[in-house]
Amino acid sequence: MNMKSTDFEIQTSNLFALLGNPFRIKLVLTLWAQEACVCHLEGLLKKRQAYISQHLMALREANLLDTRREGKFIYYRLSNPNVIEMIRAAGKIAGLGHEQFPDIEEIEVLKSCICPNCESEKSELATPVTNKNLS
Numbered sequence: 001m002n003m004k005s006t007d008f009e010i011q012t013s014n015l016f017a018l019l020g021n022p023f024r025i026k027l028v029l030t031l032w033a034q035e036a037c038v039c040h041l042e043g044l045l046k047k048r049q050a051y052i053s054q055h056l057m058a059l060r061e062a063n064l065l066d067t068r069r070e071g072k073f074i075y076y077r078l079s080n081p082n083v084i085e086m087i088r089a090a091g092k093i094a095g096l097g098h099e100q101f102p103d104i105e106e107i108e109v110l111k112s113c114i115c116p117n118c119e120s121e122k123s124e125l126a127t128p129v130t131n132k133n134l135s
Contacts, residue, residue, distance in 0.1 A: 019090075023055060028078060033104050033107035033108075038056065
């Protein structure tokens with residue numbers, strides 16, 4: 001067997017390394033349930049904008065997120081729902097039961113904007129994503 005790493009091994013290990021951070025898994029799960037801009041994620045996840053943006057950039061560079069611009073805001077959403085199945089499988093391998101993996105309906109979703117950058121009466125968070133939207 002050739003001892004040189006293949007593209008498959010390198011790309012796969014890069015994905016595992018990327019998702020080896022608990023906050024990134026939380027971010028992926030959050031964006032599985034809804035589309036959101038950084039300021040909405042800041043209000044929802046209670047982390048600083050710079051911290052969230054750093055993780056969003058890494059996930060975006062790995063092609064796990066899609067974006068769309070609306071005015072001055074960039075909205076993020078999960079681009080590949082297969083990553084959810086990978087996270088679910090990793091949890092199972094780690095010994096977690098199926099009931100410990102959150103259903104999409106259990107993930108906290110903002111009903112209206114609570115961030116300081118938006119006017120809550122004029123701004124709506126994009127509608128929650130459903131599994132049929134991701135197919």
